[in-house]
Amino acid sequence: MLFSDASDSADTTQPATVDAAEATAESDCEDTADPDNTIEADLLESLAQDFNCCATVATNHGPPASSGQPQSVRSPSPDPGPPPSVQSEHSNSDGQPQLIVNTFPHGSPGAPIPDSSHELFGSSIWAPFRSQCDWEVAHWAKTWGPTTSALADLLVIPSKVANNLGLSYCTPKELNDIIDKELPGCPPFKCQDLTIAGDTHQVYFRDTLQCIRSLYGNPEFARDLAFAPERHYVDHRRACHVYSEMHTGDWWWAVQMSLEAHRPGATVIPVIISSDKTQLTLFRGKTAYPVYLTIGNIPKDTHQKPSHRAQILVGYLPTTWLEMINNKAARQRALGNVFHLCMRNILAPIASYGETGIPMMSGDGVWRRCHPIFAVFVGDYPEQGLVTCTYFGQCLKCTVHRNNLGDYSTSPPRNYDEALESFRLADGDVLPFHAACHEARLKPTFHPFWEALPLTDIFVSITPNILHQMLQGVMKHLIAWLTSAFGAVKIDVRCRSLPPNHHITTFVQGISTLSQVSGLEHKQMCKILLGLVLNLPLPSGEAPSRIIKTEVFIDLGVREHLNIPKVHSMMHYKSSIILFGTMDNYNTEQTERLHIDLAKDAYRATNHKDEYPQMTTWLERHEKIQQHGTFVTWRQQAQQETVQDLKPNGPPKPVPHTIQMTRHPSQKADALADFIAWINHPQASATALRALAEDTLLPFRSVPVYHKIKFQRDARGRVIPSRFDMVIVHGNAQVGPRIAQVRVIFQLPSKVIHQVFLSPDIALPTHLAYVEWFSPIPTTPNSNDLYKVSRLTQNGWHLASVIPVDSLFSSVHLLPRFGPETSEWNTFSVLELCRSFYVNPFSNRDVPASW
Template sequence: MYHDMHTGTWWWDAQETVELDHPGSTSTTIVPIIISSDKTRLTQFKGKSAYPVYMTIGNLPKEVRRKPSMQGQILLAYLPTSRLEHITNKAARRRSTANLFHACMEKILRPLHDPGENGVELVSGDGIIRHCYPIFAAHVGDYPEQVLVTGVKTGQCPCCKVPADALGDHDHDYGWRDFDAVLEALNIADDLLRKNACIAAGIKPIHKPYWQDLPYANPFRAITPDILHQLYQGVIKHLVSWIETAYSKAEIDARCHRLPKNHHVRVFTKGITSLYQLTGREHADIARVLLGLIIDMPLPGGASPVRLVRAVRAILDFLYLAQYPVHTTSTLSLLDDPLDRFHDNKQIFVDLGVRTSWKIPKLHFLRHYSYFIRRLGTTDNYNTESTERLHIDLAKDAYAATNAKDEFPQMTLWLERREKLFRHENYVRWCLNGRPPHPVSHAAYQPPADRLKMTLHPSRNSVLFQQVTAEYGAPFFVDALARYIVKFCHPAYTPAQVEVASNDVPFLFRSVSVYHKAKMWLGDLNNHRILSDESDVIHATPSREDKRGRSVDGHFDTVIVNDGVGGYSGVTGYRVAQVRVIFTLPKSAAPLFGAVGLLPPKFLAYVEWFTAFGAPDPNHRLFKIKRVIRDGDRLASVIPLRAIRRSVYLFPKFGPVAPRDWSSGNVLDRCGAFYVDSFSDRHAFHTIH
């Protein structure tokens, strides 16, 4: 099982190597040093930028390291951002820029040389003095940063020896770069011989790269997978552009505009083809709906879209599997399967004229993901998304506090003072409370006490039955509620008996209190978390007018309902339904349940049913469902709100052309068939299959 960094093989190998090099030493503790570097813009117009270098250690839990408020990352330095424009020769300028980077990094990391080789005594969080070996373990950065760190040429893999023109070969293993051969080449004194030896070893002739003298370091195995830049800003960005080239852009945008609303899914009301300079979050939003846009869209010229749909499904499977916070040997084998499926079907993009070659280093690097997860832990240990967030606190805010002249000394002074204030505030709080404000521990995650969270007061009190029917689209509310009361009081009744007895239910009330949304925790006590924020919101909001008098469509979410035997994962024991009303019964309803001596659940929901899950489609692997219609009417029931597992997103079955009278607000009512989306969020991918 792989999750935090200590579960990876690198840590255990480093521990064994250090103990072999220092026999007889006791209490040997490895301190993995994780370096992050990335250039960021400080201003929108003046072109000023900063090049911060951050450091954290693998001993901290990943939940601590990726939260800026926990102070798990520190700023080491700002690297020079000069473009060296005084060097007119472009090749010489590139060499000088690389040498400048490595010279600065060597100076920054020089204090690691002796402690990494001989160890140093440090006090850990539990107060015990340990003999620690701080060892460079990983350098986190985007692809240009990886090329700069390893010294390989742009367009090549920073880790393995695959030729640039063979990056698309999936069936060949070219082996890892030989670090010993690189060190031998770098140690040659003669400049010409050294240059030729470096080229033969596969790197540029850098003058003293910063990792050359770091003990136990291997830069080609220290490059980490990067979900943000390699997947969202890399492969997914490419995939979206390929789809826009293959299909009609107008039809893609028309379908985007007609997708239903959901808590996890963003509706692109103006489409996606006209968007530019997209962020990683926007690419993530597109990935949630990308498969649903193309499922039944025909290709120009009558070509079969089967291979394209399979290729898209494969990339999305890899994207979500790669983000698992916990991996096992079995899930890592699942990670290899979608890569095989993509490469089996990628020729369709060449046949359509979308691609002419596969020289894409970011796409090639996906084959190394399973190795690095085994080596360094899961990808959320070193995602550059955390580094991007640090730019705000440690670069952009610091620059905003300066007068924009000779800014870096002012930025460092401002940050130093802020850290002193932070430490003093923590010390005062510790003195008052008798404990540290942010204890760092591996204590088990404490889930919410109740997975259902409702507002203290209902959205509307005393809504008449007639209003529920007219405003919330619940025409059989009274009948469904009567059947629920009979079934609750007489669990052994057959459906026919329930139907007969429901006609005689004496309603002592004519209104209910209505809630327009319910918040649920998606986690499970016996399973690891899939998300950092596992919350889901279910809406049941009627149409209304905004402050400007404009009509706002109602929002009635679709959900999966547990029939009593549903498990944590999978669709067995679940049915899809659309929530029309979330309500509570008034106190005057208590006599209806007096005979059984039990009160019904406080929160109930009126839902309309869809057909049961069948077999998924063999190409896009999604489940197809329809509404259940009886005698021309939708089948509806009243159920306990707690029977709902979570919201679920449905892709409308548009057909060859999306009907233009459909909209985001009415598509759930007008469309006849739907596909259940597995990609609305990571929890949905893990559970709906």
């Protein structure tokens, strides 16, 4: 989570400080702050942060002021506005700040249209199929089943499978007719011919408005749709603004304000478009150019799951290179014009309803006046440059010169009105048109597709991209620069010495030798990169603190310049988050996965000749089957009113055998005796408890142990596999959270419980953990914005305790404090050999950036 104080400037985002309970230990001493030997962690922290969470920045925004007429939406300026009409508080049980929600105070956004209804259920769940068997065979045949020829052979075998099973079809053709004619689904594809330099090319696309209706009216999304903008805060003064979903951003608020000023009751539907070429074959060079659509009303967690089908394929653009045009500049200009012509035809249905609105029914049967408005374009830098008609190497959002991208100075944003004025000259003489585009530093494109879209500013609609910009762009460059500056050997040695943790990937061979690194691998490198270079001297003998200053890479000969658009684009991340919510609302990771289902799998289902008509037909039938399957499941749950059984939380079942504790058995016995004394005498002093523990007799020599414990689920709801590693232990009012290493998870033998505990009424924890303690977490970080901890020892032994498993909050990763004696360290011994560590705030989102 990104935090900043209320006094932060508009161009910076600083981690907020969370007060922790004071805790001290003799072994916990802070490093002496040395300005010449300090690496500021701000840049690396911004790279390592996982953006799949909510962002919190300091603002004083109220509702933006309304304008006279609906117009292109710019970055809304801060305006206190009137007080909110509704304020609600959302409590949070996981330790996060309490969320305060302010709803939109004007008009009636998202209001239903009166006297609207529809029939929810028909006569048969399985219709248009005869029975459950009839439907399941059809579902199997189109989802997991054989080829068309094999299915035909199955249906005509002498045993008359179709008759015995009561199927409503006897051939694959009859099944296809039922799917095509009787099953509802997304709108069908249309084909349009384009003649370019004498050659004919096809573009396949759907009715965009009907695609939006399909998403908006999906019953699966009905409970989670957002119909009105909100503003989320963590304080009653509304000084700390939280951004997460798209409806918490300022763009939606500004658009809603503009629409409500003229006709109350509008429901904004933010249209999110993404496109990217993908390879269909490895050796034959065939490519596809899919265009995807989704709406911002659907939560981002649903967007990220392809199985929910929250993204719709709305078109296949031509993939021609126009080789018949010999002049390179003319060919590139023609390709740009083709792209914008196709996109203009695809988005034409929504251009007429952005301001006036159109009635649409959501999945719960309620009609609203909806305004589909183009909000965000998602794509890699080349795609975004094609959309904005900008030249390669320029910033897509501001007017900074391409030779000054590395200066990181604030420049005015691109002027959308000036761009429109330039492109309106396209129908006149060529020379004035080209001159106007050159003055605006834009490519002379014949009527860009966004020219006629209402309430749109294309330069605002260009958003950051976690996968291609951050992970495969900035992170890729940064790793190469650091490896070149410090030396690959030193980086790899440190990488091989990091302790394991299930939140990070262990690169046992280092990171410098990897090739074809994926975005997921770069994401994992973000979590450990700061630890790999912390206090590592430069080969030139200069202070490592210089590495944070980007010009040092030029001084070291690593780079000739730093005018890289993807690096410069980080300056615009904060503004995009404020406008459209966190970056996982518009990430190309989602569309990369869609390429498999909606392009590659569709191509494999064809005979590879004249493939696009076959691909579109296969996709339509596949979508209808999947949609009907979801509908059938929904109908069954609605009629039966079943409640799904939830798996019980807690540790797994005990193993059928016991393992004797052989590592420091006396220390484990002492810790267990301390725990028993504390349970029996909770009010006793520490000295008394020590005496009572010495008199405690343990009537057993072994205990049942567990080999894993699962803390909680990840962002996708999956159980995280756990291991014996470092954990955060819950604190209390006197002692804050602590770091410990889990050694054993066990429970006491049931036969002896009554012998060691005095009262039968004592509430005993079922599962216990033997942990070894680290020093208390300091109240303030060191000069690197990291918190240093070290092992606690007593008489040469690790200080240990037995604690209830319920007090373990989350796993945590520690970064070793490397020094000259680290050559013997490895991933298995570093926790024993290293004396001090830094708490890694990037490995796990449950680990706070400040304590």
